[in-house]
Amino acid sequence: MVEHIQHAHGEIWTIKELFTYPNEFIYWTIHIAIYPYITGLVAGAFVLSSFYHVFGMNELKPVAKFSLVFSLALLIIAPTPLLFHLTQPQRNHEMILTPHFYSAIASFTVVYMTYMFIVLAEIWFAYRAFIVAQAQSAKGIMGLLYKAMTLGAYDLSEKARHTDHKMITILAAVGIPSAGVLHGYVGFIFGSVKAVPFWKTPLMPFIFLMSAVISGVALCIATYVIASKLSKRDIKLDAVQAMGGLLKWFIIIAFLLEAVDVIFHGYLAEEFWPMLSIVIFDKLFVKMFVLQWGCGMILPLILLLLPRLTVTRAFISSLLVIIGVFMMRMNVIQGGGQGLSKSLSGFMTYKLPIIPTSFETFREGFFAAVLLLSAPFILLWIFNKVLPVFQSSEDH
């Protein structure tokens, strides 16, 4: 049996250069980039809806519910990349049953469940009036579904509706720090790995959080525009401009954080810097400076800063940000993080398997990644069948 085994785990998609320790490979593949990417989108989408509910940005009203439901769709998919990545996915319940709280990953269950509760509760309060109306009129399976979704609460009196609104505001307010914790903790997973120089920075939770917000807001802009076009609804310019305005400010913060991180590494010039600088300025030049920063941050920022923001300009900026943030995840996790050997004497390059030649290359390959990245949209489409996601609600 042992004779059949030819490859070490990770060997197929790792190209080694100069001296790396024998056991070093790219162990964290594209799924470990997709995981923080989707988690970031959750945080961003939720924060967007909270800007309406908590801070009273009325221009965001047409997208407040949509971004809330979208964050649920994303939240459900967020942990699935991890299942694709684990070599023993059937043991994932050990995370819940025997969490080792000294590990950042172990707090996942607590953080995730808390956040899931907040999002579900807020959606329920936001759609309660609609659900009750449907439960009383719809027939068949849908009728049963809506009846179950009411949780037995049919009271739509003035007082009850007032309570709903109060709950939404409270949940949205509590949700903002929770979104921060959810994504800050993802940043902590990487920032706390002391053996990887490019990750080990206390800025990491904040870098991840800010890039999360920009990706989430950008995705909401893009999805809102596409969905409105598809369903031939009017695109509310006000809403797009408000989202664009938020996006602009968060891009500035995100860019500053990321730039400060690299500047500090360079100025401190620790033992690893001579090699890390080769990774950043040579190997990752196009991916990081051109795609992640140039196309993903600076160009959209210029487009958003120009006066009289149009829908097209906001849409293009959003697409650039969405791609840029995904590049950032790949650059941090595969490129700069695992790209530098712990021996500080060699490099590793990640080659995403495209054509699957084995179960392993399928599971950690291109098609699995596409499947995972499209799953939230499929979920959103399903949710839209049950709840009027894109309708600007008149009841609050």
Next chain:
Amino acid sequence: MMSTRQISRNKGGDGVKQSRRDILKLGAITIAGAVIPLSAFELLTPEALASTKKHGAGKRWGFVVNATKCVGCGMCVKACKTENEVPFDVNVSRTWVERYVQLKDGEVIIDSPKEARNGFIKNDPQGRQVKEEDIAKGFFVPKLCNQCEKPSCVQVCPVGATYRTEDGVVLVDRTWCIGCAYCVQNCPYGARFIHPDPKVNVAEKCTFCYHRITKGLNSACSDACAFGARKIGDINDPESEVHKLITNNRVMVLKPEYGNEPMVFYIGLDHIVR
């Protein structure tokens, strides 16, 4: 007393408000009270206890590598792979040997072809042809898990599947590990990998041959070393060879800056060693 107060306030007509405040007060006391046993629960985790314990009491397995004695034959790697059933032809290993060649112009060439399982048989560091007269110095450094006193791999395991035994060896529970590779990422020494056998397929590492040393045998690598470069034993036992080697020599550990407190001590390290 409380009832008198309530009664007197009930007369004022806002008794309901007062009792709510009392309930809140009681709740706060309950939470505060609950924090005490909860913090005790925290203190009693094995890691917290272990970190407060000074080694020096019981048995503590340690290792001494005399790098000046290593000739790069690779017999230790061969023995380890065979003993521990790590597929021989796959490019991972619990132990490996590195070759360091420093040229007269200062350039350092490091390699460990196929973890040195077949030994170093040619003068071809990193596949390059190096003239003998250009070489300033060259030597071999055997590597293995450092069985750290404060293992950063154990710290990050999300399910607690990897742990440090009382006698200081870091092990992995193969029936428990979920294979997230967080431990692999957080080992500064590159000692961990995912076991390539689909029947195992979890985090794998050097165990100091725990199954052997606990029965009074040596680790497979130290038995296989004909030159006495690898020694294993109880570093807390003043009579043991490793204890004597550590106390009678100037020894170094790899990457002390990470704070892991490695328990593999080296004689004859050089500043170019990574």
